[in-house]
Amino acid sequence: MIRSFALASLFAAAPIAAAAHQLTVFASVDCEVVLVEAKFSNGNAVQQADVRILDGQNTLLTTLPIGQDGTLSIPLDSVDHSEGLVIEVDTGSHHNYWIVTPDDIARNCQS
Amino acid sequence: MHALKPFLAVCFALVASSAVIAQDRPRVVAVNYALQYFAERLVGDDADVVFPVPADQDPSFWRPSIADISMIQSSDLILLNGAGFATWVDRVSLPRSKLVNTSAAIEDQFIVTQSITHSHGDGGEHSHEGLASYVWLDPALAIAQAEEIAAAITARNLASTDEVETRLEMLRTDLEDLDADARSALADLQNVTFIATHPRYEYFANRYGLSVRSLEWEAGIMPTEADLTQLRALAEETQAQVLIWEAMPPAGAFEVAAAVGLQSIVFSPLAHGAEGQTFLDTYADVISAMAEIGTQ
Numbered sequence: 001m002i003r004s005f006a007l008a009s010l011f012a013a014a015p016i017a018a019a020a021h022q023l024t025v026f027a028s029v030d031c032e033v034v035l036v037e038a039k040f041s042n043g044n045a046v047q048q049a050d051v052r053i054l055d056g057q058n059t060l061l062t063t064l065p066i067g068q069d070g071t072l073s074i075p076l077d078s079v080d081h082s083e084g085l086v087i088e089v090d091t092g093s094h095h096n097y098w099i100v101t102p103d104d105i106a107r108n109c110q111s
Numbered sequence: 112m113h114a115l116k117p118f119l120a121v122c123f124a125l126v127a128s129s130a131v132i133a134q135d136r137p138r139v140v141a142v143n144y145a146l147q148y149f150a151e152r153l154v155g156d157d158a159d160v161v162f163p164v165p166a167d168q169d170p171s172f173w174r175p176s177i178a179d180i181s182m183i184q185s186s187d188l189i190l191l192n193g194a195g196f197a198t199w200v201d202r203v204s205l206p207r208s209k210l211v212n213t214s215a216a217i218e219d220q221f222i223v224t225q226s227i228t229h230s231h232g233d234g235g236e237h238s239h240e241g242l243a244s245y246v247w248l249d250p251a252l253a254i255a256q257a258e259e260i261a262a263a264i265t266a267r268n269l270a271s272t273d274e275v276e277t278r279l280e281m282l283r284t285d286l287e288d289l290d291a292d293a294r295s296a297l298a299d300l301q302n303v304t305f306i307a308t309h310p311r312y313e314y315f316a317n318r319y320g321l322s323v324r325s326l327e328w329e330a331g332i333m334p335t336e337a338d339l340t341q342l343r344a345l346a347e348e349t350q351a352q353v354l355i356w357e358a359m360p361p362a363g364a365f366e367v368a369a370a371v372g373l374q375s376i377v378f379s380p381l382a383h384g385a386e387g388q389t390f391l392d393t394y395a396d397v398i399s400a401m402a403e404i405g406t407q
Contacts, residue, residue: 025202056177084177097174099203101181 023094045070056083142197145247157270196244213256243313250290296402304351311380331358
């Protein structure tokens with residue numbers, strides 16, 4: 001690594017270090033549920049956050065609280081997932097998202 | 112009307128056949144313009160190369176739609192930049208067999224940009240190091256990315272190995288020539304300090320031994336009074352002579368910079384393409400503009 005640029009500028013800020021990057025969101029899917037997992041980059045599970053579910057047109061379908069263990073299980077039959085889903089997790093200070101496509105759902109349903 | 116029928120039939124057949132051809136062509140997706148340019152040079156007409164980010168959005172932070180991701184998932188090859196560029200790639204499922212990290216071979220040359228200290232939740236205070244991600248602005252690293260792309264194209268049989276090798280040799284020559292021109296043109300600028308409106312030029316500066324300090328301005332808009340206060344402070348501290356604009360600012364912005372004692376240069380960092388110009392055109396124009404400063 002070349003570190004000559006480290007702290008080279010008082011004003012320099014790396015794009016990849018934006019606050020949103022510090023919250024990791026992952027969603028896996030099978031034929032019945034979307035399982036959302038959210039944790040901070042230090043490995044700690046998110047304990048309080050809103051989980052927003054949006055459809056393929058970016059329309060908000062529902063907002064649900066995340067569980068104490070940083071996970072949330074969303075039954076597929078409770079949301080219109082025909083055009084895929086966008087899962088947004090918002091802790092108030094950090095937010096991030098995961099995109100589930102129709103192919104993701106179909107592929108995991110077949111496996 | 113009867114005379115028109117054969118003509119219309121031929122037109123219909125042509126349109127239909129071209130649609131089939133377009134559908135049948137393999138598709139390569141690139142996460143920035145630079146990679147799109149390299150891929151187009153290497154794959155020729157054997158595949159469509161798509162860079163899906165709208166022109167008004169930063170490819171580093173672009174948030175794709177579900178339809179965008181569906182299109183990308185169904186592509187034949189997905190060219191990643193690495194070095195943390197394009198945060199969306201970590202927020203979707205992408206088929207590993209189609210992914211290529213074009214900077215995998217040059218990770219030992221990545222530039223660490225800074226360390227941010229903050230805290231959240233009950234995790235306590237901690238730091239995150241960042242990486243400069245505009246690696247393609249160093250032509251030697253751009254060649255390494257092009258080599259990765261060429262290998263990925265031939266490994267997936269998207270074009271013939273001989274043709275890709277020939278095209279790679281031509282691209283390598285172009286980038287080596289560009290590098291030689293830049294090295295010559297920028298040789299007299301070792302004592303000039305540049306200020307950039309955004310931290311994009313770490314690899315460029317490193318390649319040519321230039322001193323570039325960075326602000327955090329929005330691209331293409333008039334600087335605010337707070338921005339100008341930062342600029343004056345940094346210009347005074349560094350005795351900088353030149354301000355590098357990431358994108359063409361509104362009319363009057365160059366005069367504002369001149370009032371701080373700075374000449375202005377627009378240097379698109381090529382994450383997006385410039386209209387009517389290739390990667391090489393844009394780069395060569397910037398070198399010429401910088402060389403003029405060296406002669407003043």
